[in-house]
Amino acid sequence: MKLEEAILKRKSIRKFLDKTVKKETIEKILTLAVRAPSAENTQPWEFSVVTGDVLDKIREENIKKVRNFELPPKEMERMLVERPKESIYRKRQIEIAVQLFKLMGIERDNLEKRANWLERGFRFFDAPAAIIISSDNYLIEAGTFFDVGLLTQTICLAALKEGLHTCIENQGVTYSDVLREHLNIPESKRLVVAMAIGYPDWDFPANKVESHREPVENITKWYGF
Numbered sequence: 001m002k003l004e005e006a007i008l009k010r011k012s013i014r015k016f017l018d019k020t021v022k023k024e025t026i027e028k029i030l031t032l033a034v035r036a037p038s039a040e041n042t043q044p045w046e047f048s049v050v051t052g053d054v055l056d057k058i059r060e061e062n063i064k065k066v067r068n069f070e071l072p073p074k075e076m077e078r079m080l081v082e083r084p085k086e087s088i089y090r091k092r093q094i095e096i097a098v099q100l101f102k103l104m105g106i107e108r109d110n111l112e113k114r115a116n117w118l119e120r121g122f123r124f125f126d127a128p129a130a131i132i133i134s135s136d137n138y139l140i141e142a143g144t145f146f147d148v149g150l151l152t153q154t155i156c157l158a159a160l161k162e163g164l165h166t167c168i169e170n171q172g173v174t175y176s177d178v179l180r181e182h183l184n185i186p187e188s189k190r191l192v193v194a195m196a197i198g199y200p201d202w203d204f205p206a207n208k209v210e211s212h213r214e215p216v217e218n219i220t221k222w223y224g225f
């Protein structure tokens with residue numbers, strides 16, 4: 001697969017086929033993806049790859065928490081502070097949400113359908129496997145997040161070569177206590193982000209979403225050309 005094709009083909013997949021992903025395949029993807037760069041080659045990442053009963057248990061406990069409205073304060077704050085109401089970021093967030101809701105037939109005032117949709121992320125979009133990325137807590141958060149960002153995109157691209165698709169997701173690490181318990185992740189580790197991984201179900205309406213990008217001319221200043 002050509003690089004340009006892979007970059008354009010990558011998209012967030014929110015439903016997967018009920019088809020097992022082999023451990024060796026994920027191992028191959030991660031082995032390629034850890035070629036991603038990191039500041040001073042610190043490689044501030046560790047993986048917990050999870051499938052089967054363990055993943056099902058995590059999904060189950062996540063859903064219980066969502067239904068109890070247990071949103072960690074840190075997550076709530078992030079949502080409110082990062083995207084003020086009138087900002088361009090909020091507009092872009094709404095644009096993708098509107099598109100997804102339209103594809104899924106979710107009316108804005110249908111709270112039940114909206115709640116069901118929200119739960120999908122906490123179920124890792126019913127993917128056969130999930131990758132949880134953690135790092136040492138004492139490392140500076142901003143640097144770690146930058147490096148893990150490079151890594152996750154590389155995982156997404158490497159997965160395509162194996163016919164696998166992904167969704168990078170914050171929702172997957174919202175309930176860190178659930179993950180810590182089932183994956184034996186100590187408090188000394190920070191849960192950075194999760195990824196759902198599997199074979200895509202192209203018949204699922206939300207998988208047809210086409211996210212837009214701001215044209216480069218709107219976000220770029222050129223000097224000395």
Ligand SMILES: Cc1cc2nc3c(=O)[nH]c(=O)nc-3n(C[C@H](O)[C@H](O)[C@H](O)COP(=O)(O)O)c2cc1C
Pocket residue numbers: 010011012013014096121167168169170171172193211
């Ligand atoms: C750090 C990060 C966290 C994300 N968290 C979620 C999430 O929790 N739930 C979700 O549905 N999508 C999540 N996404 C996917 C984004 O919504 C998606 O990348 C964006 O809408 C652009 O769409 P595309 O990936 O299909 O190009 C996340 C993406 C990133 C990079």
